Amino acid sequence: MRFVIIGSGRVGLRTARVLRDEGHEVTLVEIDDDRAERAREADFQVVEGDGSREEVLERAGVVDADALGALTSDLNVNFAACSIAKHHGLRTVLRVDEDYREEVYQQYADQVDEVVYPERLGAIGAKNALLGGSVRAIADIAQNLQVVLMTVTDDSPMHGYSIEEVALPGQARVLAFGKADRPMGIPVTDDSLETGDRLAVLADFEVLGEVRQLIVGENSVAAAAGGA
Amino acid sequence: MVTAYVMVKASTGDVDGLKHSMLNLHDGVESVSIVAGDVDFIVKTSVDDTAQVKEIAASIHEMSGIEDTQTYIAMD
Incomplete structure (x- = not known):
């Protein structure tokens, strides 16, 4: 499948790696020069720019992609990216920055198919350890x-x-x-x-x-x- | 008349309950919208003077489940 991932930080880049390892095609969108460079060094296709802008997402191939992961630490960017992607008929995943927002977006955001709060998954791992x-x-x-x-x-x-x-x-x-x-x-x-x-x-x-x-x-x- | 918008950030997922409480806070609260992004609600108020805007904003700020508010007074 084809995926667009917004944000190549800790969450975005790791998600991109896992998808690539499983044979999927991934394009990253990153606004920060250094992070974009790091993702390129890891052999990812990177579009530099603001993931909340339609023309940037179009350059990243949102029109033919299957799903979009809005995984930056900026909730405004993530929500805008999901709205644009939903308009193009993609499955959308939104990263939230605080735990109470998980249920708020699950309940209200029609543009968002799934909500992830990475800290929750990290906490389960830490608790088990x-x-x-x-x-x-x-x-x-x-x-x-x-x-x-x-x-x-x-x-x-x-x-x-x-x-x-x-x-x-x-x-x-x-x-x-x-x-x-x-x-x-x-x-x-x-x-x-x-x-x-x-x-x-x-x-x-x-x-x-x-x-x-x-x-x-x-x-x-x-x-x-x-x-x- | 004074129109003002209060941006509200919550600290709990019970946004329905908070919305209801804010709507019943004061007659000057005209609408409460749950919004996406770094704030959770935008509250529109329409009151006689700025003192009442301050009163409403302070009451929202004091509610449990509210983390922060920021008030913008319309100039037109």
């Missing part, structure tokens, strides 16, 4: 539904059993499984659970405690509930 332990939240799917990565410990009551034998509560599913030090994959029912193995589980908040006791064991760090 600080808590350590055998349970980490990966994603909030819905208000009461979370994907959690759990590591089997010596205390786990299911230690030595196969995935098929683990009787999880009704509102929980094993999504992925990985042996210790091996990549995660789709679970096979006769995989057996040993210390250090990891399970990604989709679970309702109500049964998270129960799932944790089954997979991790009684003395696990209670770290799952709530995002950031």
